[in-house]
Amino acid sequence: MPVFAATVVADPRGVGWRVLDGALAHTDCPACGAALGSGPVGCGECDVAHDWRWLAAEPDRQGVPPGNEHAIRVATAVARVAHRFPAHMVPRYAATLPLLIAGGLPGGDDARAANRWLDSGGTLDALDAAASTAEIAALVRVPISG
Numbered sequence: 001m002p003v004f005a006a007t008v009v010a011d012p013r014g015v016g017w018r019v020l021d022g023a024l025a026h027t028d029c030p031a032c033g034a035a036l037g038s039g040p041v042g043c044g045e046c047d048v049a050h051d052w053r054w055l056a057a058e059p060d061r062q063g064v065p066p067g068n069e070h071a072i073r074v075a076t077a078v079a080r081v082a083h084r085f086p087a088h089m090v091p092r093y094a095a096t097l098p099l100l101i102a103g104g105l106p107g108g109d110d111a112r113a114a115n116r117w118l119d120s121g122g123t124l125d126a127l128d129a130a131a132s133t134a135e136i137a138a139l140v141r142v143p144i145s146g
């Protein structure tokens with residue numbers, strides 16, 4: 001385990017969540033061998049690391065509305081360890097993550113557009129097939145006809 005990652009993982013308080021996310025990805029779980037915090041629910045080491053994920057700091061980026069960084073953090077966690085969240089949440093967060101990265105908010109117009117898109121038949125496969133976040137944003141923001 002890289003020393004820096006170990007230091008961050010041991011005490012994530014005050015560390016930026018993106019740094020902690022990277023440290024977790026570079027740390028093997030001593031119990032299950034997955035990236036720490038991403039192993040199966042019920043792996044004690046991963047359960048604790050996943051819970052501690054939320055201790056890290058999330059300062060908002062300049063030029064985005066307050067709460068945007070929190071929304072990106074949650075959506076990123078859902079994307080990284082989808083099996084640790086309710087299945088119905090996964091496509092909603094997957095559809096909104098590119099919009100959040102572009103500066104949107106989860107309760108804003110983009111989130112409503114993503115919900116309409118999913119409710120109209122939008123799928124994770126369609127998101128996976130998109131070549132870029134810009135393509136996903138265009139896909140989600142344009143209502144499905146028919």
Ligand SMILES: [Zn+2]
Nearest residue numbers: 029032039043
């Ligand atoms: Zn584990």
